Amino acid sequence: MAELQARWHRSLSDLPESAWDSLLASHAAAPFFRWRWLQWLEASGSIVPRQGWQPCHLALWRGEVLVAAAPLYLKGHSYGEFVFDQSFAQLASQLGLRYYPKLVGMSPLSPVEGYRFLIAAGEQEAELTALMLELIEAFCEQNSILSCNFLYVDPRWRPLVEAAGWAVWINQQSCWSNPGYADFEAYLAGFNANQRRNVRRERAAVAAAGLTVTPVVGEAIPPALLERMHHFYAQHCARWGPWGSKYLSEAFFQAAEQLRADLVLFSAHAGDPLDPLAMALCVQDGHQLWGRYWGSDVELENLHFEVCFYAPIAWAIEAGLRRFDPGAGGSHKRRRGFLAEPRTSLHHWSNRRFDQIVRRWLPEANAESEAEVAAINAEIPFAGRSGQGPQREREGSDEAQAQ
Numbered sequence: 001m002a003e004l005q006a007r008w009h010r011s012l013s014d015l016p017e018s019a020w021d022s023l024l025a026s027h028a029a030a031p032f033f034r035w036r037w038l039q040w041l042e043a044s045g046s047i048v049p050r051q052g053w054q055p056c057h058l059a060l061w062r063g064e065v066l067v068a069a070a071p072l073y074l075k076g077h078s079y080g081e082f083v084f085d086q087s088f089a090q091l092a093s094q095l096g097l098r099y100y101p102k103l104v105g106m107s108p109l110s111p112v113e114g115y116r117f118l119i120a121a122g123e124q125e126a127e128l129t130a131l132m133l134e135l136i137e138a139f140c141e142q143n144s145i146l147s148c149n150f151l152y153v154d155p156r157w158r159p160l161v162e163a164a165g166w167a168v169w170i171n172q173q174s175c176w177s178n179p180g181y182a183d184f185e186a187y188l189a190g191f192n193a194n195q196r197r198n199v200r201r202e203r204a205a206v207a208a209a210g211l212t213v214t215p216v217v218g219e220a221i222p223p224a225l226l227e228r229m230h231h232f233y234a235q236h237c238a239r240w241g242p243w244g245s246k247y248l249s250e251a252f253f254q255a256a257e258q259l260r261a262d263l264v265l266f267s268a269h270a271g272d273p274l275d276p277l278a279m280a281l282c283v284q285d286g287h288q289l290w291g292r293y294w295g296s297d298v299e300l301e302n303l304h305f306e307v308c309f310y311a312p313i314a315w316a317i318e319a320g321l322r323r324f325d326p327g328a329g330g331s332h333k334r335r336r337g338f339l340a341e342p343r344t345s346l347h348h349w350s351n352r353r354f355d356q357i358v359r360r361w362l363p364e365a366n367a368e369s370e371a372e373v374a375a376i377n378a379e380i381p382f383a384g385r386s387g388q389g390p391q392r393e394r395e396g397s398d399e400a401q402a403q
Contacts (some may be wrong), residue, residue: 004067005134009057009156012039019066027171028154029114031283032290038071040246040258044251045192048349049106050245052076058139068119068128073108074101074145078198080247082111082328083171088358092146097351098347103140103148107245110326111173112290113343115150116157119307129160133348133402139351150346158344162251166346166358171367172373174312174338175300177322184314190337194339195381199336202302203310206268213311214273216265223256225265225274230254232279248293264289268296268303280307289316291326309336340376342369 009015009146012035020035024191027033041047054074060067078085081104092099106115119125119134136148163169188196206213216225230253237246262285268278270281281288294308306385309326316324326333334340349355 005061023118029112045249080109084197106151113152116154148348170369174333176338206306221260226253233293236295288323340373
């Protein structure tokens, strides 16, 4: 360990792209942790200090070789995380403590499971993880930072951080899994009769309005279509006023050459897929699909479900993808076969009293979250289950930030 040098970097541009990406070999959510994605968030003005995000990446070097890295951000607020810690901020205020800035480890604005330290193959992961945790804890102490928070952590990495005494907080998120469906009808067959009719009715309503949804994938995406996606994103966020959470700049969507290899755009159109009336942006890696943003120029009931759920599911089945994470929020996802799954965040608090109070609360909170996951999944209208038929639903304000 003595030969390693730790450095803190205020921009990902300080780190070589090839060296960073070489640490991602088997990463579960690689597209969101690639140098190009994270660096473009910074370069586009989306994740920068004036927006409340100060990049503060920790790297371990052996000479000029990058051995390990942790994407980290000092944050002046809690927006764009989708793990809601306002009660922690309130507790800090009651104790006379400053809650912000806090240190956060995640892929900004993306509630995707998979956060972990990035460590080169052949290195001792447990030892380097312990060393980096010590460095982070010391950084927080030296700079009077109350908390460090790793969000949506990789379950395989969690035990290493728990072993260092970090606290576990469990939340939940919806996800669709593909056990090997032959086609969309095979997916529908898993529902009860009422929900099968409901899904078919919703899809038929979109077709009856003269709209078709076409996936535009990877290098086939022209820059103009990504710019059009920015229009839909901005328009959708604007619908929700102060709750719209428009985080990404227009420049981010202009990064066609940098990012489009991992993207799938689902274009709802009346003729030409490159002239959409509504569109959703998703990210994929050949194994999994992630839903991120959507918007529409037309008010059409069920269009959201078709563009953001059904068309992506159909495409994922055809492409052989095994999972689809549709994004944060939305009870309507569950009625369409997205199961609730637990998501773990890991926390360190440098103030002993604050730490003790929260840790007394966490076991009950985590038990409630796990019970909620079981209750949600028991109500999903799969075949063989009793219960009421599906209700008509509309997307709510939690859809303003992610699908």
